[in-house]
Amino acid sequence: xxxxxxxxxxxxxxxxxxxxxxxxxxxxxxxxxxxxxxxxxxxxxxxxxxxxxxxxxxxxxxxxxxxxxxxxxxxxxxxxxxxxxxxxxxxxxxxxxxxxxxxxxxxxxxxxxxxxxxxxxxxxxxxxxxxxxxxxxxxxxxxxxxxxxxxxxxxxxxxxxxxxxxxxxxxxxxxxxxxxxxxxxxxxxxxxxxxxxxxxxxxxxxxxxxxxxxxxxxxxxxxxxxxxxxxxxxxxxxxxxxxxxxxxxxxxxxxxxxxxxxxxxxxxxxxxxxxxxxxxxxxxxxxxxxxxxxxxxxxxxxxxxxxxxxxxxxxxxxxxxxxxxxxxxxxxxxxx
Amino acid sequence: xxxxxxxxxxxxxxxxxxxxxxxxxxxxxxxxxxxxxxxxxxxxxxxxxxxxxxxxxxxxxxxxxxxxxxxxxxxxxxxxxxxxxxxxxxxxxxxxxxxxxxxxxxxxxxxxxxxxxxxxxxxxxxxxxxxxxxxxxxxxxxxxxxxxxxxxxxxxxxxxxxxxxxxxxxxxxxxxxxxxxxxxxxxxxxxxxxxxxxxxxxxxxxxxxxxxxxxxxxxxxxxxxxxxxxxxxxxxxxxxxxxxxxxxxxxxxxxxxxxxxxxxxxxxxxxxxxxxxxxxxxxxxxxxxxxxxxxxxxxxxxxxxxxxxxxxxxxxxxxxxxxxxxxxxx
Numbered sequence: 183x184x185x186x187x188x189x190x191x192x193x194x195x196x197x198x199x200x201x202x203x204x205x206x207x208x209x210x211x212x213x214x215x216x217x218x219x220x221x222x223x224x225x226x227x228x229x230x231x232x233x234x235x236x237x238x239x240x241x242x243x244x245x246x247x248x249x250x251x252x253x254x255x256x257x258x259x260x261x262x263x264x265x266x267x268x269x270x271x272x273x274x275x276x277x278x279x280x281x282x283x284x285x286x287x288x289x290x291x292x293x294x295x296x297x298x299x300x301x302x303x304x305x306x307x308x309x310x311x312x313x314x315x316x317x318x319x320x321x322x323x324x325x326x327x328x329x330x331x332x333x334x335x336x337x338x339x340x341x342x343x344x345x346x347x348x349x350x351x352x353x354x355x356x357x358x359x360x361x362x363x364x365x366x367x368x369x370x371x372x373x374x375x376x377x378x379x380x381x382x383x384x385x386x387x388x389x390x391x392x393x394x395x396x397x398x399x400x401x402x403x404x405x406x407x408x409x410x411x412x413x414x415x416x417x418x419x420x421x422x423x424x425x426x427x428x429x430x431x432x433x434x435x436x437x438x439x440x441x442x443x444x445x446x447x448x449x450x451x452x453x454x455x456x457x458x459x460x461x462x463x464x465x466x467x468x469x470x471x472x473x474x475x476x477x478x479x480x481x482x483x484x485x486x487x488x489x490x491x492x493x494x495x496x497x498x499x500x501x502x503x504x505x506x507x508x509x510x511x512x513x514x515x516x517x518x
Numbered sequence: 519x520x521x522x523x524x525x526x527x528x529x530x531x532x533x534x535x536x537x538x539x540x541x542x543x544x545x546x547x548x549x550x551x552x553x554x555x556x557x558x559x560x561x562x563x564x565x566x567x568x569x570x571x572x573x574x575x576x577x578x579x580x581x582x583x584x585x586x587x588x589x590x591x592x593x594x595x596x597x598x599x600x601x602x603x604x605x606x607x608x609x610x611x612x613x614x615x616x617x618x619x620x621x622x623x624x625x626x627x628x629x630x631x632x633x634x635x636x637x638x639x640x641x642x643x644x645x646x647x648x649x650x651x652x653x654x655x656x657x658x659x660x661x662x663x664x665x666x667x668x669x670x671x672x673x674x675x676x677x678x679x680x681x682x683x684x685x686x687x688x689x690x691x692x693x694x695x696x697x698x699x700x701x702x703x704x705x706x707x708x709x710x711x712x713x714x715x716x717x718x719x720x721x722x723x724x725x726x727x728x729x730x731x732x733x734x735x736x737x738x739x740x741x742x743x744x745x746x747x748x749x750x751x752x753x754x755x756x757x758x759x760x761x762x763x764x765x766x767x768x769x770x771x772x773x774x775x776x777x778x779x780x781x782x783x784x785x786x787x788x789x790x791x792x793x794x795x796x797x798x799x800x801x802x803x804x805x806x807x808x809x810x811x812x813x814x815x816x817x818x819x820x821x822x823x824x825x826x827x828x829x830x831x832x833x834x835x836x837x838x839x840x841x842x843x844x845x846x847x848x
Contacts, residue, residue, distance in 0.1 A: 244659070250682070252682035252685065254648070255647075255648060255682025255686060258651070258652060259648050259652030261649050261652055262648055263659070265637055266587065266637070266653045266656040270652075286648055289645060295847070298628070298630040300848075301620070301630060301632045334846050335847065337847070
């Protein structure tokens with residue numbers, strides 16, 4: 183498993199995903215006075231997930247700004263601030279609320295650089311969440327990263343590990359355009375090695391989370407852990423699975439996906455967004471197109487069930503791909 | 519208030535008076551040429567003409583510094599020109615040419631001019647409310663002393679995002695001026711069918727001071743804008759200018775059969791008695807800022823400049839195909 187690049191700093195220590203996000207924000211805010219945070223209950227409350235706890239104490243309410251419950255308004259203001267010399271980090275508490283801000287993201291932030299012939303730019307990050315199984319029902323559980331991924335002009339980050347969260351968030355803040363950054367709300371407590379200090383990953387570089395030979399499992403965000411669990415199950419059956427994490431859906435590391443699929447000759451794409459017209463469709467098409475003559479089986483897609491996320495735990499758990507389901511599909515593809 | 523009284527209050531001198539008139543005239547002739555380009559089939563797409571509303575953009579922008587910000591609307595040519603945009607790249611943009619402000623990729627509804635603080639016209643109604651208010655937030659954070667002006671029409675009063683940002687602008691005393699161009703029509707619909715209650719009360723609900731302004735009298739707009747700008751620069755927060763004006767042409771250049779939503783008499787009445795150019799000329803001459811002969815001379819100068827710019831744009835090359843993938847990501 184290789185989660186870290188060759189530029190890996192000397193020291194790292196265990197942090198949770200949430201702590202890694204916070205560390206990235208704090209480091210960037212110390213480094214660059216134009217970076218500030220704006221959103222609902224981001225200051226003293228530190229968000230309902232407590233990801234931002236402590237930041238207001240260090241940076242004050244001028245740079246960690248609580249807003250009214252006006253997602254479209256403060257996201258739009260983020261666009262304007264970004265266009266005029268600031269680097270706002272906008273906090274959209276639940277990914278489901280993207281419905282409230284899509285005009286600001288898709289029609290304003292995404293297009294301003296292009297429409298202005300390159301004279302204006304909107305360097306901003308929209309941090310939000312994805313992921314079900316938190317028993318939060320249909321309006322607080324969706325994984326809507328396919329939405330911004332569809333819009334030219336936006337970059338979209340879907341980190342799966344604490345280290346990736348840190349390295350990619352720092353890159354997103356330094357990017358000169360709008361970046362939508364999705365955090366798996368069920369993964370905030372996940373622990374992992376996180377390099378200290380300057381650790382910036384390039385947007386658009388996939389990471390092989392587990393090397394294998396027989397089948398490629400491409401997985402994003404919350405589904406990377408599921409894929410790694412599936413790989414363990416498969417190993418017990420003598421199937422060697424490679425787990426590839428694109429880390430960003432835009433830009434997409436097309437070469438890495440194709441390379442792995444060519445090597446293993448089989449691929450499954452697992453993503454927590456709705457399967458229909460979703461991220462799995464795009465990734466599967468990319469692999470099919472690029473590795474067609476190397477494939478021994480059709481590329482399979484596993485996304486969230488195409489239903490509004492139900493509340494009842496018994497029902498909700500049916501809607502998300504599991505390690506067992508991924509392993510079963512892999513065995514079928516490998517005819518074992 | 520008479521022009522003379524205003525003159526004393528804001529020390530509007532003759533030179534500026536003539537300049538305001540020239541700027542309005544520049545917009546008028548520009549827009550008339552746009553209409554001609556459309557009717558002659560020389561302009562792709564369409565455009566929303568600012569004719570009739572010139573005093574609002576000119577009066578407001580004359581109260582701003584070059585580095586102050588504006589955001590504009592689909593009916594935005596007047597705002598761009600009033601903020602100092604040049605004619606050649608304006609026309610070139612409308613014709614989709616490489617020499618346009620946006621390399622031909624923005625068009626009529628998206629002209630931005632960063633050198634003059636113009637953060638862009640916006641084709642989403644109220645779409646720039648967040649941007650303007652965010653620019654004001656940015657100015658305050660940077661301590662730059664800049665102010666931001668958000669132009670929008672009465673149609674934008676139907677959009678919730680406007681109220682969200684007005685609320686925050688008032689809460690945080692941001693240096694932003696909301697300029698409502700109340701031209702009576704939300705596209706093809708009279709405002710009385712779309713707007714419940716009063717317009718001013720919408721701003722006062724957020725504790726934002728309102729000025730009702732005769733949007734056809736450039737000196738009155740200038741005076742109100744000067745007060746609002748001073749207030750914003752001093753940390754006094756936002757102001758809402760409710761400018762009463764009228765769109766002489768249709769919603770866009772192709773909207774020529776308008777009788778189903780407004781009468782010929784109404785249009786004639788505004789053109790005859792409420793034309794900002796006529797009112798402006800009377801104001802300039804009656805104050806002795808310039809004789810009528812000087813205004814005729816300015817008219818000829820501006821017409822010649824506009825004609826030359828049209829010629830430039832028509833002869834300018836289109837973008838190279840490679841331009842299509844430029845500037846998607848910054």
